[in-house]
Amino acid sequence: MKLDxxxxxxGAGASTAGCMLASLPGSIAALGAGPVSGSAKHxxxxxxxxxxxxxxxxxxxxxxxxxxxxxxxxxxxxxxVCARGGAGHSLLYDKQRIVKPLKRVGERGEGKxxxxxxxxxxxxIAKNLNRIKQQHGAESVxxxxxxxxxxxxxxxxxxxxxxxxxxxxxxxxxxxxxxAAKAMFGSKAKRDLGNSKYIINFGHNLYxxxxxxxxxxxMKAQSDKGAxxxxxxxxxSIVADKADEWYAIKPGTDIAVALSICHVLIRDNLYDRxxxxxYVEGFDDFAKEVEAYTPQWAEAICDVPAEDIRRITHELxxxxxxxxxxxxxxxxxxxxEFELRRALFAANxxxxxxxxxxxxxxxxxxKNYNKFAGEMAAPVLAKPGVxxxxxxxxxxxxxxxxxxxxxxxxxxxxxxxxxxxxEAQPYQLRAWVMSRTxxxxxxxxxxxxxxxLKAMEFVVACDVYISESAAYADIILPESTxxxxxxxxxxxSGKNPAYYVRQQVVDTIGDTKPSWLIWQELGHQLGLSQYFxxxxxxxxxxxxxxxxxxxxxxxxxxxxxxxxxxxxxREPSMVKAFTAQYPNAKPVDADGTYASQLSFKTPSGKIELxxxxxxxxxxxxxxxxxxxxxxxxADELFFIQGKVAxxxxxxxxxxxxxANLMSNNGVWIHPVTAGHLKITSGDKxxxxxxxxxxxxxxxxxxxIRPDTVFAYMGFGSKNKELSRATGRGVHCGNLLPxxxxxxxxxxxxxxxxKIAKL
Amino acid sequence: MTKRYVxxxxxxKCIGCQACNVACRSENNVPESVTRIQVRIEGPHGNFPxxxxxxxxxxxxxxxxxxxxxxxxxxxxYVADDGIVSINEKKCVGCLYCVAACPYKVRFxxxxxxxxxxxxxxxxxxLARGESPACVSVCPTDALCFGDxxxxxxxxxxxxxxxxxxxxKANLGTQPRVYRIPSRKGGIKA
Numbered sequence: 001m002k003l004d005x006x007x008x009x010x011g012a013g014a015s016t017a018g019c020m021l022a023s024l025p026g027s028i029a030a031l032g033a034g035p036v037s038g039s040a041k042h043x044x045x046x047x048x049x050x051x052x053x054x055x056x057x058x059x060x061x062x063x064x065x066x067x068x069x070x071x072x073x074x075x076x077x078x079x080x081v082c083a084r085g086g087a088g089h090s091l092l093y094d095k096q097r098i099v100k101p102l103k104r105v106g107e108r109g110e111g112k113x114x115x116x117x118x119x120x121x122x123x124x125i126a127k128n129l130n131r132i133k134q135q136h137g138a139e140s141v142x143x144x145x146x147x148x149x150x151x152x153x154x155x156x157x158x159x160x161x162x163x164x165x166x167x168x169x170x171x172x173x174x175x176x177x178x179x180a181a182k183a184m185f186g187s188k189a190k191r192d193l194g195n196s197k198y199i200i201n202f203g204h205n206l207y208x209x210x211x212x213x214x215x216x217x218x219m220k221a222q223s224d225k226g227a228x229x230x231x232x233x234x235x236x237s238i239v240a241d242k243a244d245e246w247y248a249i250k251p252g253t254d255i256a257v258a259l260s261i262c263h264v265l266i267r268d269n270l271y272d273r274x275x276x277x278x279y280v281e282g283f284d285d286f287a288k289e290v291e292a293y294t295p296q297w298a299e300a301i302c303d304v305p306a307e308d309i310r311r312i313t314h315e316l317x318x319x320x321x322x323x324x325x326x327x328x329x330x331x332x333x334x335x336x337e338f339e340l341r342r343a344l345f346a347a348n349x350x351x352x353x354x355x356x357x358x359x360x361x362x363x364x365x366x367k368n369y370n371k372f373a374g375e376m377a378a379p380v381l382a383k384p385g386v387x388x389x390x391x392x393x394x395x396x397x398x399x400x401x402x403x404x405x406x407x408x409x410x411x412x413x414x415x416x417x418x419x420x421x422x423e424a425q426p427y428q429l430r431a432w433v434m435s436r437t438x439x440x441x442x443x444x445x446x447x448x449x450x451x452x453l454k455a456m457e458f459v460v461a462c463d464v465y466i467s468e469s470a471a472y473a474d475i476i477l478p479e480s481t482x483x484x485x486x487x488x489x490x491x492x493s494g495k496n497p498a499y500y501v502r503q504q505v506v507d508t509i510g511d512t513k514p515s516w517l518i519w520q521e522l523g524h525q526l527g528l529s530q531y532f533x534x535x536x537x538x539x540x541x542x543x544x545x546x547x548x549x550x551x552x553x554x555x556x557x558x559x560x561x562x563x564x565x566x567x568x569x570r571e572p573s574m575v576k577a578f579t580a581q582y583p584n585a586k587p588v589d590a591d592g593t594y595a596s597q598l599s600f601k602t603p604s605g606k607i608e609l610x611x612x613x614x615x616x617x618x619x620x621x622x623x624x625x626x627x628x629x630x631x632x633x634a635d636e637l638f639f640i641q642g643k644v645a646x647x648x649x650x651x652x653x654x655x656x657x658x659a660n661l662m663s664n665n666g667v668w669i670h671p672v673t674a675g676h677l678k679i680t681s682g683d684k685x686x687x688x689x690x691x692x693x694x695x696x697x698x699x700x701x702x703x704i705r706p707d708t709v710f711a712y713m714g715f716g717s718k719n720k721e722l723s724r725a726t727g728r729g730v731h732c733g734n735l736l737p738x739x740x741x742x743x744x745x746x747x748x749x750x751x752x753x754k755i756a757k758l
Numbered sequence: 759m760t761k762r763y764v765x766x767x768x769x770x771k772c773i774g775c776q777a778c779n780v781a782c783r784s785e786n787n788v789p790e791s792v793t794r795i796q797v798r799i800e801g802p803h804g805n806f807p808x809x810x811x812x813x814x815x816x817x818x819x820x821x822x823x824x825x826x827x828x829x830x831x832x833x834x835x836y837v838a839d840d841g842i843v844s845i846n847e848k849k850c851v852g853c854l855y856c857v858a859a860c861p862y863k864v865r866f867x868x869x870x871x872x873x874x875x876x877x878x879x880x881x882x883x884x885l886a887r888g889e890s891p892a893c894v895s896v897c898p899t900d901a902l903c904f905g906d907x908x909x910x911x912x913x914x915x916x917x918x919x920x921x922x923x924x925x926x927k928a929n930l931g932t933q934p935r936v937y938r939i940p941s942r943k944g945g946i947k948a
Contacts (some may be wrong), residue, residue, distance in 0.1 A: 067784055069896060078899040084876035206775040212898060215773075222946040223771055229945065236802050238773050241811045248807050336840030645775035657783065659775055660790050669922040670806075700808040 015244050024466075024721060025113045026478065028100055029095035029263030030518040031510060036093060036484075038065055038506035044071055044559020046490065048503040049084035049091070049480035049655075050648040051148060052491070054212045055560045056081060058088075058483065058505045062072040065089060066506060074560040076194075076213045076494070083646045083661065084210075089710060090657035092481050092506060095721065097464055097607040099510025103474040108454055109472045111720050116190060118513070122474050122525040125433075128458040128474075129161065130428050138162030139394035140428060144169075145435040145442025149487050149502065153516040154435045157523050160531035161391050164396045165429070172412025172442040173649070176331025177745045179458065180341035183614050183743075186601030189322055189345070189360045190494065193217035196358035198319035200261070200312065201231045202254045202344065204328040207238035209643030211329075213494075221358075228319075230312055232257055232304065234640055234669065235710045245312070248705050251638040252631045252750050253302035254335040258343035260298035261313045261325070262382045263290045265350045265404060268310075270317035272352025274541055279598065280349060285623045289610075311529045320351035322358035330643075332749040334629045335355070335741040343625045349607050355570040355598055361456050364567055372594065374584030378497035378563035379551055381489060386531050400426050403618035404745050413745035415443050418738060421452035426742075431458040435515060436479065440468040440651030444736035444747045445691055461517055461642030464655055471719035485514035486537045495566035495574075501541070501555050530656055553746045569594040618743050632752020638674065638708040639753040641732045650714050653725035665729035668710040669755065674700045677755060687730060689751060691737050695758065696730035709753060761840045762905040762935070764881055765894070766821070766917050769941040772813040774799035778893030778902070785883055785892035792866045794818070794877040795893055810943040818843060818864050819879040819926060819934035826856035826865060835874070841935060842881050847873045861930055862943065907935075915948035 024030055038060040047054045047068070055071035066089035101121040104457050106112030116124075132140055143158035145151040146668040148170035157167045170178065181189045193199060193206075194217030207216045222242065223685065229614045231243035231256060240246040249257065265271045266287050274281050295306035316323050325347040333339045345360075353359025397420040398404055398413035407413060417439075419514060420429040421502040432453065445451050453459055453472040461470035462477040470563065487502040513521075516537065523532045534540050545552045555561050567578050572592045577586045579626040589596050602608045615622025633639055647653055653663070665685055679685060681700040686693060686708070704710050716731030729740035732749075780795045788794050790838055794815035802809035827835045834849035835856045850873050857865045868875035879889040879907050889895065894902040905914040917923075918937060925934040 065784060065787065069781075078898075078900065079895060080900075081781070081896045082898055083776040083780040084783055086777055086896060089784065199827070207775070207899075210775060210898060215898055219771060219773075220945070226947075236807075236811075238799075238807050238811070241802070242770075242773070242946055246807060246809075495853060647772065647775075656790070657780060661779065701802065702804075703802040703809055749842075 003392065003716065004335060006663045008111070008149035009263045020706060026098045026100040026115050026476070027095060028097050028099055028510060030092060031100060033093060033509055035068075036509070037502070038066070042503045044073070044500075044556070045502050045505055046149075046482065046487075046500060047081065047085045047088065048502075049088055049652060051146065052211045053148065054081065054085060055500050056085060057559065063386075066092060066564060071559045073558045074500070076216065078216055080212060080216070080472075082210045082212065084652055085659060086649055086658040087655060088481070089657045091652075092483050092655070093509060094261055094656055096654060096721075098466055098476060098478040099512050100478060101511070102466075104218035104474045106500050108459070109450065109719070111471065113466075113476070118511070118521070122522055123475060125460055125475055125522060126525040128529075129399060129431060129433075132457060133162065136428070136430055137394060139164060139392070141165070141431040141433065142167065142397070142420075142429050143433045144414060144417070144437050144439070146437050147411060149490060149550060150515045151435070153389070153519045155279055156386070156531070157519040157528075159392070160269060160523060160528045161388045161526060162392055163393045165732070166412065167411065167414045167417065168411035169414060169437060171414045171745045172747050173332065173410055175407055176741075176746045177327050177329070177339035177341040178410050179705055179744045180327075180345060181609055182339055182406050182410070183603070184345050184349075184608055185362070187362060189327070190363060190582070191326060192358050192495075193326070194220045195225075196221050196322060196324045197225065197227050198316050198323035199227055200316060200325045200347075201229060201233075201239060201243070202326065203231070203233035203237070203333070203678055204326045205233070205237045205239045205642055207242060208645045210645055220558055221235050223428070226736065228315065234422070234638070234705045234708045235642065239644060240677060245308075247304045247308070247673040249639050250301070250303045250705070251708055252629055254333065255336055255340040255343055255626060256298040256301040257304055257309060258340060258347060259293040260291055260295050260309050261316070261347050262286075262343060262350060262633045263400050264295065264310055265295040265317060265347065266290060266419070271350040272320065274613050275354070277352065279354070279600075279607050281478035281606040281608050283604070283625070285610040286346065287596060289625055306404070315625060315632045317351060321353040321356035323351060323355055324348060324359050328332070330749070331744065332746050334631065335739060335748060336627055336629055337741055338621065338743040339467040339624055339627070341572045343357070344650055346609055346624060353608070355383070355568045357568060357571050358576070361495065361568050364490060364496055365493045368562070369493075369497050369564060369567065372567065372586050372597070373564065373582040375582060377582060379500070379548065380546065381491065382546055383532065384540060384543050386533065389531060395426070397429065398745065403621075403743050405617055405742070407745040413440065413740055414748050415738060415740060416642075416745075418445075418448050418452045421455045430456060433460040434469060434473070435462040436464075438469045438650040440472075441717070441733055443730070444733050445738035445751075446718075446734040448738050449733075451726065462518060464700065466719070468717045468719050468722065471721055477518055478510070480508050480512040480514045483535075484508045487514075487516070488537065488540050489552075495568060498562035498693045499555055500560045503556060503559075506585035551587060554694065564653060569598050607630060607717065614743070621743060631750050636752030636754055638705075639687070639735060639751050640708060640710050641713040641749055642710065644712045647714055648710070653714055653717060654722040656724065659724040663724060665696065665715040667696050667730060667755070668699050668701050668704045670704050670706040670708075671700050671702060673706045677757060679757050686758055687735065687753050689735055689753045694730045695733055709755065760908075762908040763820070763842055763881065763904065763908045764914050764918075764935040764937060765891070766903040766914055766923065766937045766939065767815045768901045768939040769813045769901070770939060770946045771899045772815070773901075774813050775898060777814050777896050777898055778806070781896040782877070783878060783890040788875075789869050791869060792875070794875065808889070813941065814889060815836055815938070816862075816864060817934065817936070819862050819932065819936045820879070822935060823931055825859040825861060826897055827930060829855040830858040831855065837882075840881070844878055844881065845876075846872065847876060850874065861927055863931065897933035
């Protein structure tokens with residue numbers, strides 16, 4: 001790596017920082033930044049401005065700036081990078097970034113901090129956690145982290161420490177469809193939007209909540225292949241704008257349309273009978289249940305014309321199997337997410353689009369892919385296992401009810417921390433260790449999250465900012481940003497195996513550490529050294545590739561290495577290309593596909609449209625069923641939220657470049673509703689309900705149903721440390737009730753609110 | 759003129775995500791308070807539920823008949839060989855005539871250099887290295903196409919020959935080199 005040392009932004013922290021910044025201990029502003037230095041040549045790496053983790057290519061320019069572009073080698077990403085990804089350097093040397101460990105010196109949440117060194121931080125944490133473990137058991141400490149690359153190291157520490165209570169953000173965002181897919185297919189499903197000819201979308205806002213490959217796939221399908229897009233969403237979002245048809249569906253009623261589509265597919269005999277007979281278990285029970293879900297029935301519930309539902313279903317079936325009903329992402333619309341996401345999967349199963357172009361498919365990791373190829377078409381990464389980890393006897397706090405069994409290993413029910421901390425149910429939590437997670441924004445019922453944090457004996461937060469949640473910690477550990485650290489090789493396989501790796505681009509600024517090192521060093525301090533046998537990231541990487549230095553070098557050089565040809569087991573053209581490439585490949589079926597090889601990790605080995613396993617876990621839920629939900633009181637408006645392209649959920653609102661693009665969220669309100677309340681655009685309004693009250697400003701627009709209001713999420717932070725985000729806009733979590741949905745354990749992002757002009 | 763660089767913005771494909779805006783800032787060191795390019799999502803226009811947004815790229819239009827060049831008393835604003843409306847900082851006396859003359863309101867005074875600034879298709883940075891402008895290279899949905907319109911084989915020429923397109927304020931006779939493919943309400947027809 002060629003190092004190019006120059007002075008970066010002269011006088012950062014000294015000349016332009018105001019009083020507030022100077023008083024934020026541990027920040028770049030307070031400590032002064034050294035020169036920015038690093039590779040002047042492009043280094044292939046992985047973005048971390050959101051959870052998609054796109055491959056990027058970055059370099060330091062003239063010691064002043066970091067140029068971040070997409071990586072051309074990763075074709076499905078097209079060398080593109082979104083606004084958040086391009087702004088990564090703005091986070092890197094933000095004066096408000098924390099670059100020194102901090103300890104709380106005032107009341108918890110009061111905002112008084114003192115800089116300390118790493119050793120003092122580790123000693124304080126070890127002393128407190130070991131004391132709590134000794135007095136109350138290791139299970140009284142909860143560990144929560146953003147899922148992804150480094151959560152493995154963090155959760156490894158939790159296991160070594162002896163606590164079963166590890167949580168990701170799953171139940172605040174994607175957990176619903178993951179659980180539904182596990183129940184039906186036995187594993188997660190992916191969607192092949194790019195090859196689809198007909199796409200039905202239920203508010204999966206891919207043009208604002210950007211997931212690069214899926215966003216590009218959707219645009220490619222629409223623009224290059226003339227795919228038709230139908231969107232059901234209460235708000236006129238960008239994806240609704242780009243749709244051929246948009247239906248402003250009543251919030252929380254998506255399931256009625258989804259079930260009605262299934263009804264029409266079966267009743268009008270449009271479904272793939274052959275596929276269902278071969279691969280599906282529980283069809284008859286499902287068919288019997290959906291008999292009642294006619295388009296007329298759905299129209300009365302969701303405000304979508306019955307004739308349109310019928311016509312759209314016929315169009316979908318005509319395009320099948322190269323058609324898809326998008327199963328969405330943020331699965332927090334209602335408490336009936338398990339049923340909604342299963343109903344969406346069911347529509348796909350009925351049109352037989354599984355493992356077909358433009359439909360749903362399952363990831364082809366190296367091990368499986370090689371079996372089909374009959375040779376080592378792709379290297380298999382080794383997983384370093386640590387032997388003799390302590391056996392954990394204690395049950396997880398979310399293991400109170402068997403119905404949640406599918407989410408226990410998929411991230412857990414994050415918000416169950418609140419009940420355990422405040423009501424000692426099922427037992428008392430006493431400490432909370434957080435890594436790059438911001439429950440104050442993403443959980444719900446902010447006041448309760450504050451209470452839970454205050455009820456803890458000890459709180460640790462590892463982050464790059466004093467996030468709204470980190471503001472309630474006793475110790476803050478400053479993590480190096482993704483531009484400053486190396487990581488393990490990551491598996492990003494899709495239709496064929498692919499690997500990529502995060503690599504350090506910039507020399508570390510300030511006194512920060514990569515979190516894998518933080519958890520290793522803390523492990524040593526906790527007396528758990530035997531569980532951390534690896535020396536550093538390089539030894540881990542070499543272990544992964546089984547000391548194949550050439551392979552490691554290739555992955556590092558290109559940043560993205562994919563193997564073989566895309567394979568979908570039931571797509572003849574792909575199977576043909578695959579077998580042509582690999583002479584020893586498994587023999588194909590009579591129809592030229594691998595259809596007979598398609599299997600599912602469910603009790604029956606088939607797709608379980610209705611499931612006796614689920615029936616046992618959650619009586620009454622074996623068959624997908626409609627249940628009426630009450631989302632609001634009669635005199636309230638629906639309150640819904642969504643993502644915006646320039647911010648990531650709860651993480652980027654303080655990043656200077658992105659805060660400059662958008663620092664506030666207006667409350668979308670329909671002109672008729674606004675007229676009744678005498679509100680005009682820009683007016684200050686109060687938005688309130690039984691959970692909380694927020695002040696913001698109105699954005700009067702026809703792009704929302706008259707019975708609904710909308711706000712982009714993640715705004716309105718309340719701790720003073722995030723000065724660019726604090727007090728700007730409406731804090732959605734302060735208005736949403738604390739809920740644990742059946743089976744999925746999801747929290748809830750739809751509720752009722754009232755609005756008043758101020 | 760050897761080359762005739764033009765930019766085509768497909769409003770069907772544009773999602774207003776501001777990736778272009780951010781990439782341009784990073785590539786060209788654009789200060790926070792000003793902007794060389796942004797995409798304004800305007801609307802929604804129409805009546806519920808027949809609505810649509812407009813994705814309006816706001817940046818230098820690279821006029822062939824550029825008012826900013828005509829009014830510049832010193833020749834600091836000039837059209838280069840490649841057709842790109844450029845700025846010679848050394849010749850600029852800061853009279854601001856060019857800022858006032860621009861009918862698209864896209865010229866601004868750079869607070870760091872105190873000289874008029876605007877989009878130059880990354881002429882001094884990426885273009886000089888043989889790369890396409892930052893906005894074009896990062897666009898997540900491939901809504902931007904850049905190239906030499908003098909070359910009939912170029913992608914931009916093909917696009918302009920085959921797609922309905924328009925230029926902003928064409929009635930002023932400025933002959934912008936930024937072309938736009940208008941979005942077709944209801945579905946994408948690129």
